[in-house]
Amino acid sequence: MVRQTGFWFASLALVLALSWTTTLAAADSTDQALDKFVSELAARKELPAEAREQIAELVKSLRADPEGKSVAVTEALRAISPEYQQALTDLGDENLASALPALAKLTKSTDPWLAADAAYFLARGYLIGERFESAMPLLEDLRGKLADRSTHQGESLFLQGVAQIQLLKHKEAMASLTTFLKDYPASPERMRVAAFRQIEQLKLVEEGTLSDVQLRMEYSRRKLGLEDTGKETRDQQDRIVDMLAKLIKAAEEKESQGKGKGEGQKKPGEQQGEGSEGESQGQGQGQGQGGTQGGGSKGTDSEAVKRLHRGGPQSPWSQLRDKDRDPVYSAIKEKFPGRYQQLIEQYYKSFQDQSEGG
DSSP: OHHHHHHHHHHHHHHHHOTTOOOOOOHHHHHHHHHHHHHHHHTOTTSOHHHHHHHHHHHHHHHTSTTTGGGHHHHHHHHHOHHHHHHHHHHHTTOHHHHHHHHHHHTTOSSHHHHHHHHHHHHHHHHHTTOHHHHHHHHHHHTTTTGGGOSOHHHHHHHHHHHHHHTTOHHHHHHHHHHHHHHOTTSOHHHHHHHHHHHHHHHHOOTTSHHHHHHHHHHHHHHHHTTOOSHHHHHHHHHHHHHHHHHHHHHHHHHHHHHHHHHHTOOTTOOTTOOOHHHHHHHHHHHHHHOOSTTOOOSSOOHHHHHHHTTOTTOGGGGOOOGGGOHHHHHHHHHSOHHHHHHHHHHHHHHHHHHHHO
């Protein structure tokens, strides 16, 4: 779970860190968009002839570079509009207080190219600020009504998938990221790798498991950080509590069954806590191989943990029974409401009791 949940946020950070690296769209659609931009640029009589020539030359130069092609329109618009140039500078500095209002204003520009490009970077700004709900309509428009005035369609689709994960729309995210990999094979490798890994992680998330709980807790944290305490936020909080309660109950029942089974298998004459010579040797070997860290686990993973995670790939949760060693527990303690902390403590305690009880 540490590995899974951490990856979502690391992937988002990676994408947003690639400030001006954009997806290479299909060559035909990009070339068509650039042809259209240059043609309409020539008809813009409000610009001096010399300025039109310089901007056309800039587009031609960037178009010759495979990586520059997708940013040609953005760079041209920066040259045309000082206001847009400043807004993008503020966005690059993550000065959202200045960047977002300026970009929002520019999305209403009478210049359709500027309006579309500003919409794309406004969506990026919303993602930086974890305002995924606000980003989604813009990302959808960039692949819809704004598509013929934008060269950012590929990255918009990728970012849409990332936002959908944060909004707990896992099926939609899977579809978006799969389409991105299929339709934009020339996109940057880091972005394609991130999309592939997120798809693989989504396949591991099952409703009601601890991985699902953690994603919902992150959703709740984000909404509370945005001071959104509406019905959806409250509903998710209630679901988190219900899921944790069920996980705890399942773990405790498994623990109880394990204890009963262990006592029922004792040989006549053996006292509680005494095992056969072979059992003692097996426990010693298990401790020697798995090791005990700080007096915590006994070397072998509990069946309860395995059942809760339903075969997740070497989840660190299945190797941790001591909450003091777990960074996820620490993060929960620092970021989430107290009632979550109490349930998590109870969840861990069920495994600690199982470890101590054998």
